[in-house]
Amino acid sequence: MKAKLHYITIIFFLVLQSPLAFAQNETINISGTLVEEDTNQPIPYATVAVYNSTSKDIITGTTTDDFGKFNIQVNNTNVYLQISFMGYETKTITDLPKTNNIINLGTIVLASDNEELDAVLVTGEVSKTVFKLDKRVFNVGTDISSTGMSALEVLNNVPSVNVNIEGEITLRGSGGVQILINGKPSVLADQSSNALGTITADMIESIEVITNPSAKYEASGTSGILNIILKKEEKQGWNGSISANTGIPDNHSIGGSINRRTEKFNLFTQFGAGYRSIPREREVINRNLTNNESVFSNGEEFRNETFFNITLGTDYHLNEYNVFTLSGNFAYEIEDQPSETNFSFFEGDNLISRWIRNETTEATNPKWQYEFNWKKTFQSNEDHTFQLSALGSFFGKDQSSLFTDATLEGENVDNNQRTATDFLQADYTFKADYVNPINKEYTIETGAQYVINDVGNDFEVQDLIGGEYITNQDLTNNFEWNQKVLGIYATGAYENETWGLKLGMRIENTELNTLLTNTSEANSQNFTNLFPTVHSSYKLSENFSLQAGYSKRIFRPRLWDLNPFFNIRNNFNITVGNPDLQPEFTHSYELTSIYKIGKASLSSSLYHRYTTEVVERVSTFQDNVTFTTPQNIGTNATIGFETNGKYSPSNWLTLTGDFNFNYFDRKGTFEDQVFDFTGKQWSTRLGSKIGLPADIDLELNGNYQSGFETVQGEQSGFAFLDVGVRKKIFKGKIVANLGVRDVFASRIQERFVNQPTFETYDYSLRGRFVTFGISYGFGKGEAMTYSGRRR
Incomplete structure (x- = not known):
C-alpha cells in the first residue's frame, strides 16, 4: 500500500507541478540507463523522480524508455534522484557529478525486492x-x-x-x-x-x-x-525471445519473436528456420487365404524438411471502442523423402521372389496466410460487441518421385515408376459476430460465417516400358475439389448466480463439387442442415457445479478422403479416396460435474454420442494387393465416462490425470457384409511436474491407449512415456529444455484386418525423439522455445 501511495504521489506532483517552481538560470541534463541486477537486462517504464535536497519536494520526473534509458532536465543543482519500479528496491542517488551542465550516471542497477514480490503473491x-x-x-x-x-x-x-x-x-x-x-x-x-x-x-x-x-x-x-x-x-513495451534447438533424429531450428506495444499499436513478428527428419519403420503382410500366397514388406521411410517462416502483424487501436488487426504469414518448405522397402513373395512356404524398392522424392511447399479483423465495442456495455474478420490461406506443392525396383532373388519383378504432383489449395473464411447483453441476465448472439475451400491436385504416374516412361492412365488423375459452407446462427441465454439456460440454432448450407478432369467424373452435392444446441448449468456451491449440454455436429469428408489418389510407395498396399463419400452427423449429449476438493480440481463427464453415416476405412483385396478406401458404414452409438483432475499438494509438485472409457455399438453393412458388433475402448494419461532445486523442472507423462475392435479386425493398444527437463536461468530470461518423446520406443501401432478370403497386418513405429533447446527472452516475459513443429 505504501508503494502504491508513493507512485500516486509522484504522478500527482508530475501533473500539477508548475514550471515556475523551479525556474533557474542554468539547465542541467541528467541521463542514465537502468538494468536488473540479476540479468543485466534493461528495465523499461521505471519512475525517475527528481527531489529538492532541502525541502524534499518533488521537482520533476520521467520514465525510462524501452531500453531502460532516461533523460531529464533540471534548473537546480541542489537535487537528488529516486528511482523506483514495482518488484524492485527503490534506489536513491545523491552523488550527481556534473561536467559542462551534463550529469551522466551511466548504468544504474536495481535489485529485486523479494519482500514486496512475496506480499503480492500472498495478498x-x-x-x-x-x-x-x-x-x-x-x-x-x-x-x-x-x-x-x-x-x-x-x-x-x-x-x-x-x-x-x-x-x-x-x-x-x-x-x-x-x-x-x-x-x-x-x-x-x-x-x-x-x-x-x-x-x-x-x-x-x-x-x-x-x-x-x-x-x-x-x-x-x-x-x-x-x-x-x-x-x-x-x-506497453518490448517483449520477445530468440531460441535454438537440436535433436536426434535431426531436428535443428532457430527462431525468434518480437512484440512491441504502444498506446495505439501492437506490432508483432515471429520468424524461424530449420531442418528436421522424421523417420518411420513400417512392416506390412498381405495373406491370400484362397491360394495361400503371401507378400511381406518392411522398410524405413523418411520425411526430411528444410523450412523457413515469418509472421508480421499489428493491432491498431483507433480509439477505445475500435480495434483493427492485420497480420500475415509466409512459410516455405523443401522436402526430401527417401525410403527403402524390402519385398518377399511366397507361395505357401516357398520363396518365389525377393526384391527391393527405393524411393527418391523431392518437393517444394510455399504457404501464405493472412488475417484482417475489426472489433467494435459499444459504449453502453463493454460486452456489447460486433466483430468482423476475414482470413485467407494458400498452400502449394510441386513434387516429383522416382521409384526403382531391383530383383534380389527369384522371378524378375522390376517395375520402375515415377510420379509428378502439382497441388494448389486456397481457403477463405469470412465471419461476423454480434453480442448484445440486454441486461445482467439475458444475452443474445447472432452472426454468420462463409468458408470457401478450392483445391486442385494434378497427379501423374509413369511406368518404365522399353526404356521409356509411359503415362499410366489408370493411375493418373487431375482432381478438383470445391466446397462452400455458409453458416448463420442465433443464441439466447438466461443466467443468474445459480443456474442458467442457453438455446441456440445454427443453419449451414454446404455446396460441394468434385471433378476428375481426365475421366469427366463429377460429383455435386448441395445440402442444408440445422444444428440445434442446448446448454444448462446449475451451481450447487462455490466448489461444485453441474453442466449439461446437447449439440449436433457434422464431419465433412476432407480432401484426401474424397480424392481417388493412388499412393504407390508400396504398390501392394494402396490407399484411395472416395469422391462419393457422404458427411457423417453426430448427436452429442454430455453431463459434467466440476468440483474442487482442497487443492484438487476434478471434472467428470457422462456422455452419449450417436453418429450416422459413419466414415470407416475399409480394405478390399485383389491380386494380393490391399486397397483401403473410406466408406459410409451404418451407425455408431457410444456411451462413455471421462474423468480428469489436477492436484497440487505443494508448490513444487503437480499431478494430472485423465481417464476415458467408452462402450460402442456398431451397426451397418457394406457389399452384403454385415458389420454389427459391440466393443469397448479406454485410455488413460498420468502426468507429474516436479520442481527441483536450482530452478529445474522435471516432467513425466505416461499414456496408455487400449486396443479396440474395428469393422474388419482390430487395432492393438500401446503405452508410451515422455520425459522433459527444463532449467531456468536468470529468473527465466534463459531457459534450457531437454525432452525425450517415447522413451522406450513403445508407441507401436498395429492394425489387423481379418476377412474370410484375406488377412493383412500393418505395423508402424515412429521411434524415440530426443530434443534440446535453449532460448533467451527479453522484455517483460520469459524465454520461449521455438519448437519448429510442422505447420
Missing part, C-alpha cells in the same frame, strides 16, 4: 475458475499474472488443460484443440510456431474452456476450444 487475487452456461472461465489472478510466465504456462494452470515441455496442448487428454485470441482465429494462436511466445501472463484477463461448443461455433467438430481473452489495458 493478491488468486486465479479461479467460474462456470458459465457453455464454458468454464479461468480468471487469471495476480498469483499468476505477476510471475512473468508465458501464455503456454498459464494454459498449463487451467484445469483439464495440459501443455508438455515441447508446447503441445491437449484438452481432457485429446489433441486437436482450437486456440482463439479474443474469440477469433489469429496468427498469434498458431501452435506450430512460437507465436504464443509474444503473450505473457500479465496480458491475459481470462481463458475460456469450451468442450461442447454452442451454435456460435461452426458445426464441424474439434476436441474443444480454448479462447484467450487479453486485457484491454495491456502494458
Whole structure:
C-alpha cells in the first residue's frame, strides 16, 4: 500500500507541478540507463523522480524508455534522484557529478525486492475458475499474472488443460484443440510456431474452456476450444525471445519473436528456420487365404524438411471502442523423402521372389496466410460487441518421385515408376459476430460465417516400358475439389448466480463439387442442415457445479478422403479416396460435474454420442494387393465416462490425470457384409511436474491407449512415456529444455484386418525423439522455445 501511495504521489506532483517552481538560470541534463541486477537486462517504464535536497519536494520526473534509458532536465543543482519500479528496491542517488551542465550516471542497477514480490503473491487475487452456461472461465489472478510466465504456462494452470515441455496442448487428454485470441482465429494462436511466445501472463484477463461448443461455433467438430481473452489495458513495451534447438533424429531450428506495444499499436513478428527428419519403420503382410500366397514388406521411410517462416502483424487501436488487426504469414518448405522397402513373395512356404524398392522424392511447399479483423465495442456495455474478420490461406506443392525396383532373388519383378504432383489449395473464411447483453441476465448472439475451400491436385504416374516412361492412365488423375459452407446462427441465454439456460440454432448450407478432369467424373452435392444446441448449468456451491449440454455436429469428408489418389510407395498396399463419400452427423449429449476438493480440481463427464453415416476405412483385396478406401458404414452409438483432475499438494509438485472409457455399438453393412458388433475402448494419461532445486523442472507423462475392435479386425493398444527437463536461468530470461518423446520406443501401432478370403497386418513405429533447446527472452516475459513443429 505504501508503494502504491508513493507512485500516486509522484504522478500527482508530475501533473500539477508548475514550471515556475523551479525556474533557474542554468539547465542541467541528467541521463542514465537502468538494468536488473540479476540479468543485466534493461528495465523499461521505471519512475525517475527528481527531489529538492532541502525541502524534499518533488521537482520533476520521467520514465525510462524501452531500453531502460532516461533523460531529464533540471534548473537546480541542489537535487537528488529516486528511482523506483514495482518488484524492485527503490534506489536513491545523491552523488550527481556534473561536467559542462551534463550529469551522466551511466548504468544504474536495481535489485529485486523479494519482500514486496512475496506480499503480492500472498495478498493478491488468486486465479479461479467460474462456470458459465457453455464454458468454464479461468480468471487469471495476480498469483499468476505477476510471475512473468508465458501464455503456454498459464494454459498449463487451467484445469483439464495440459501443455508438455515441447508446447503441445491437449484438452481432457485429446489433441486437436482450437486456440482463439479474443474469440477469433489469429496468427498469434498458431501452435506450430512460437507465436504464443509474444503473450505473457500479465496480458491475459481470462481463458475460456469450451468442450461442447454452442451454435456460435461452426458445426464441424474439434476436441474443444480454448479462447484467450487479453486485457484491454495491456502494458506497453518490448517483449520477445530468440531460441535454438537440436535433436536426434535431426531436428535443428532457430527462431525468434518480437512484440512491441504502444498506446495505439501492437506490432508483432515471429520468424524461424530449420531442418528436421522424421523417420518411420513400417512392416506390412498381405495373406491370400484362397491360394495361400503371401507378400511381406518392411522398410524405413523418411520425411526430411528444410523450412523457413515469418509472421508480421499489428493491432491498431483507433480509439477505445475500435480495434483493427492485420497480420500475415509466409512459410516455405523443401522436402526430401527417401525410403527403402524390402519385398518377399511366397507361395505357401516357398520363396518365389525377393526384391527391393527405393524411393527418391523431392518437393517444394510455399504457404501464405493472412488475417484482417475489426472489433467494435459499444459504449453502453463493454460486452456489447460486433466483430468482423476475414482470413485467407494458400498452400502449394510441386513434387516429383522416382521409384526403382531391383530383383534380389527369384522371378524378375522390376517395375520402375515415377510420379509428378502439382497441388494448389486456397481457403477463405469470412465471419461476423454480434453480442448484445440486454441486461445482467439475458444475452443474445447472432452472426454468420462463409468458408470457401478450392483445391486442385494434378497427379501423374509413369511406368518404365522399353526404356521409356509411359503415362499410366489408370493411375493418373487431375482432381478438383470445391466446397462452400455458409453458416448463420442465433443464441439466447438466461443466467443468474445459480443456474442458467442457453438455446441456440445454427443453419449451414454446404455446396460441394468434385471433378476428375481426365475421366469427366463429377460429383455435386448441395445440402442444408440445422444444428440445434442446448446448454444448462446449475451451481450447487462455490466448489461444485453441474453442466449439461446437447449439440449436433457434422464431419465433412476432407480432401484426401474424397480424392481417388493412388499412393504407390508400396504398390501392394494402396490407399484411395472416395469422391462419393457422404458427411457423417453426430448427436452429442454430455453431463459434467466440476468440483474442487482442497487443492484438487476434478471434472467428470457422462456422455452419449450417436453418429450416422459413419466414415470407416475399409480394405478390399485383389491380386494380393490391399486397397483401403473410406466408406459410409451404418451407425455408431457410444456411451462413455471421462474423468480428469489436477492436484497440487505443494508448490513444487503437480499431478494430472485423465481417464476415458467408452462402450460402442456398431451397426451397418457394406457389399452384403454385415458389420454389427459391440466393443469397448479406454485410455488413460498420468502426468507429474516436479520442481527441483536450482530452478529445474522435471516432467513425466505416461499414456496408455487400449486396443479396440474395428469393422474388419482390430487395432492393438500401446503405452508410451515422455520425459522433459527444463532449467531456468536468470529468473527465466534463459531457459534450457531437454525432452525425450517415447522413451522406450513403445508407441507401436498395429492394425489387423481379418476377412474370410484375406488377412493383412500393418505395423508402424515412429521411434524415440530426443530434443534440446535453449532460448533467451527479453522484455517483460520469459524465454520461449521455438519448437519448429510442422505447420
